[in-house]
Amino acid sequence: MAGISKPRRRHGRGADECAHFERHRGCATRKPVRTGQRPMNKREIMMDVGELKRPRRWHILVFLTPALLIYTAVMILPLIETLRQSFFNTVDGEYTFVGLGNFNVLFGDPRWAADFWNALRNNVIFFLIHMAVQNPIGIALAAMLSVPKLRFSAFYRTAIFLPTLLSFVIVGFIWKLILSPIWGVAPYLMDLVGLKWLFAPWLGRPDSALIAVSLISVWQYIGIPMMLIYAALLNIPDEVIEAAELDGVTGWSQFWKIKLPLILPAIGIVSILTFVGNFNAFDLIYTVQGALAGPNGSTDILGTLLYRTFFGFQLQLGDRSMGATIATVMFLIILAGVSLYLFVIQRRMRRYQF
């Protein structure tokens, strides 16, 4: 829904940057003169002044248009329409503008508010579990994979990334079976090692269902932080590592002091992707816990609340206006999170150029 992140921008580092570019692309030569090497005659200079406005570069427009049109049609217009719909509702059979009326209902009506805050709270927990489990494990896996001595690393990489490629329907179904107290593999395996007493019908208990579903989601998506951070780790030049080794920084302290700071931007990107993904999440909860996100709404997140409200469920009829209102609030939450990251966190993050 929201644009995720622009390509990194570098701030206030012009000189460094140029020095950096010089090696590769000849930064110094990129002055605002025309590329011709021979000296220009007078007429040409006159023309140059006349043409100070650069020739219109139509090709940019031509290349951008198709993508822009498609993006507008499938993303921007529906988004605007959703935002618009959240200000309208049916009053006495007439579809009319109600201003912030829908938002008043969502936050003012005790029932709607209770449902909404419950969903938001669960969603925050869902996100925090991802941040606390998925990303550290992703980093650890990436660090282990990048150890040059590791054998079969390609195999591990593929195996760990594979669940990400699976459909959420399959993932949900498999885990429901694994955790089933009746035929599940989990109770059986735990029984083999004498830990059966630890097993509980996690997906059916209000206090554990959300954690269980979050961990299933972590299991599915752990490949993404792993891959991104793995790529960032591979990008660290050997010279830096060698220099560190010469200075006696090895092992754990090398990871903490050299590698981690260098992959921090990648971790930032992973975090923001996780944030956007989690606050838009719906599919896995729907397949594992159903649209009512039971038991007792304990796994209800914004996505499932939106689904039930907008499309209806069983005898409950869909309510487009309230659905659009929830979607708008979700959009604003994600927008706020992404803005916070882009304008506050990313600006303060130190970047290193090699």
Next chain:
Amino acid sequence: MTRTTMKGLLLASSILGSAGLAQAEDTTLTIESWRNDDLAIWQEKLIPAFEAKNPGIKVVFSPSAPTEYNAALNAKLDAGSAGDLITCRPFDASLELYNKKHLADLTGLAGMENFSDVAKSAWTTDDGKTTFCVPMASVIHGFIYNKDAFDQLGLTVPTTEAEFFAVLDKIKEDGNYIPMAMGTKDLWEAATMGYQNIGPNYWKGEEGRLALIKGEQKLTDEPWVEPYRVLAKWKDYLGDGFEAQTYPDSQNLFTLGRAAIYPAGSWEISGFNAQADFKMGAFPPPVKNAGDTCYISDHNDIGIGLNAKSPNADAAKTFLTWVASPEFADIYANALPGFFSLNSTAVKMSDPLAQEFVSWREKCKSTIRSTYQILSRGTPNLENETWVASANVINGTETPEEAAKKLQEGLESWYKPAK
């Protein structure tokens, strides 16, 4: 005078002409339906039986996928391309079609007298005056039990609440079987197979249901809370980890012979007949005290109505009258054991389990699920809330009183009974 003769001649020729056409060319009726599972039954049994009696009318059964039916039907009705006969979903979905003038008024249709008010309730306007679909089938709730297990343990079928729990205790004591196969993971099992199954005995069927709609009773009243108290006791008799047990899990536990009693809907019959290799029996929800009148949930599921714009309305009405006849009821109910005809004439079922279910209609009073008519139109949705509350009560995370209070508050927040 010549003019009137001419007119008369013209009129006569046009009528005769069209009549001649009708004779030469049969009227074809098309049935819209979501029951694509029933295609074979319609083509091989029902339609030939009708056509044999009504030469000149041909019937085509044209079903679409259940999940697409409502949307597809609405689109066809709006475009004027829908079939002559429309299979009706129960309650509000069909009521909306009637209000939009897509379905014709069938109150005076010959054969309608074969149905009770309860049977018609799913396709009747709120004031009870107009009926717009002929009721076809309903599903009945009760308990299916493993007869072999009962024989082995020397148990008899319970008729009262106390006997019911005594039987469950004995099965539990023996330890070979899970006393009852039900889970709360999917929520609706707890509400539909639990609360709506045993509830009518406590709120006295239609009496309580209608009082609730009129606002004379509340969900916090004793007749509505007591079933929750009984449900709360079920917890001890369900299998290990029932909180995470899904509907298919429950079905499998029972058909594999691992559980002794299954709180059921009659739609399970044909599936269970195919799956289970032990003898099965059924008993209606036990009453509180011996000798009490028993009530069963006999919930309307399928009806059939007439497209208001159908050009073949007369032929279609002939067909609908036939659908309302005992002959149709007999063929339909026996072809689909578990979907019972709503016809007042008792149908003799060839399947013993289905016969057991349908026989309860003679000794017990029928009602429909309490949340379906009118009461689930608002937000929060009473049916959904009932699912959650029933599961909570069985899980023990909410007391029956709390659950009832929450439901009543939710209902009151939008529902104002007509005074």
